[in-house]
Amino acid sequence: MAKMSISKALKDFWYGKPHTAEEGGRRLGDLHEDKTHLYKHREWRGVADTMYYFYNIWLYNYIFMVKDIMVMHGPITFAKGLWRYRWVGQTYLPVLHWFDRGLEGMRGEAMKASAWHYRAMVSTTIRQFQRMFAADTRLHGGKQNDLYKHTIAHNETVWGGVFYPWDGEITNVPLEMIPYFVTCHVNSHTVLNYIDAVQSIGLPGDPCPMCQAESGIFVLDDVPDYAPAVITCNEACDASVSTSTLQDWFFDKPLFSLPMPMLFDDPLVKKYVMREIEELWKFVEQQYGIPFSWEKLTKKLELQNELQRFEWEKWEVAAKSDYYPVNGVAQALYRIYQTQYGDWEIWHVTDKKVRKILEKCVSKKINSFPQTRHRVIAWSCAPLYYSNWCTWAYNCWGLNVIINMDSLMFDMEIRTDSYEHTLEDMAQYHMWAPMRRMAVGGMHHMFELWDYMKRFNCDMVAMYDQLQCKGVQGLHGLFEDEFRKRDIKAFWIPHALPDSRTVSRAEIRRLINDYMSTVMHEEPLDPSLLDFDDSMTW
């Protein structure tokens, strides 16, 4: 007996504990402290994977974060920004714990490939906030330096690709991507300050909390003054129109509005958007005095197309085999970040590394998610404060999120063979923006779910229900009807996008637990993850 337990202990030490309760289980839930969800100790994943996580993820990322800051405008710029802006200080210091949440329980190639996606997002985030701080008049005694004069601010749902014609001359930095969007994933507490701020001036609490937070940053005077002009966008919803109005008021700069039409898939509307993009280009030329460059535009679009082609290869492996090594949260966040921000060197570096891992998995037939019970497609907008729910769902129930709506929005290449074709495809891309195509894009695009479900060989749907999005709310009943009619297994995840107070993470887990036990009659793989208190966690 003692001999057996020693041999098991040695095996667990060398390979890490097995996943399931029947095999003696690793009980991931026991690793955490109550409420704060900090680790009592980090997970022992076996010698090789623990050492990889320690050196190549934890240490590597801490070192490269420092390196990125040193290379991109230096530590003094960072320190000034950190001291001035809540969203950077409160959010980005615990970034390695964002890795931990997304990568918990991952082993081998899944851990490695997913971590590379996170690394790329961290580097791009640093690039953006360092540029903001380096150009910020508030951190430079009101002086408009050269960087300020060569930076353009824009709404986060304006695709960075529309600024490709000025690559290397004007740097585009989205207004909300770093102060708002990414913060919610890394530290969900920060955004609550901004939501409360906008409500404190009398705005109602029921519109989309994303729009509330984006306005609240301005109300709290927490936006760097880093660019002479701004491009806004309706983000395809009426609440965001109000955000733009508030931004116009508080930012007080020459402003161009690049709308997303509420109607699309219509040739006349497309013509209208093409003209809008041309107008935007003219506006940038006028404001910055730098001419439009067709060569730069096509060169960058070709690079972006390269990224798209690799994404299609990844999808092919995910759809047709069990050898896809990227977990649900890394897939979703990397893809939305990359497609929205536009082409940038780090995406190519990352894709190269991930390609190696992907090819290894395919050639050696490595199944990185061996405990998969259901192949899940996640649809509609995800809860930003719990984007790692799918990591939990795999560890607890074997629900493997293969693909998600955010990844599928920009399912296209952009032609560069003629000005007309390029403009036409760019208009299409713009109209397929986040939350536009498959969230409030009408029934046709919402119901693309059925085709993608088939294409990715999924047998279950995780249906997000953004409680404060009036657009999607109207389609809830239609989905229920279709799920029944088509006999599709589906569970709902209600949430309020960035606001973790409306539907807590624990409540989301409870709903999934209920579905899996009462409807699917299944037992959890890891019972320690069924119920725990993480109410205070980042």
Next chain:
Amino acid sequence: MNKICKFFVKLLGILFVVNAALFAVFFFDLDGKLLFNVVEPFLKKHYDNMERKDTLKAPYEIDKFPKYDFNS
């Protein structure tokens, strides 16, 4: 020769101790505990007490910038 050997042994020893210390920080999540219990509360206090401009007092001058005309 002896001196060089000693130097390398010392260097290896230092590297080992640094490595072990870093691994302890990693494994027992000491970075998380420090950030959660010390750094974040300190910074929050700083941000909460910061003097901020009352943005609502800024006038909303919608005609401040010349009207943009695409066809001009």
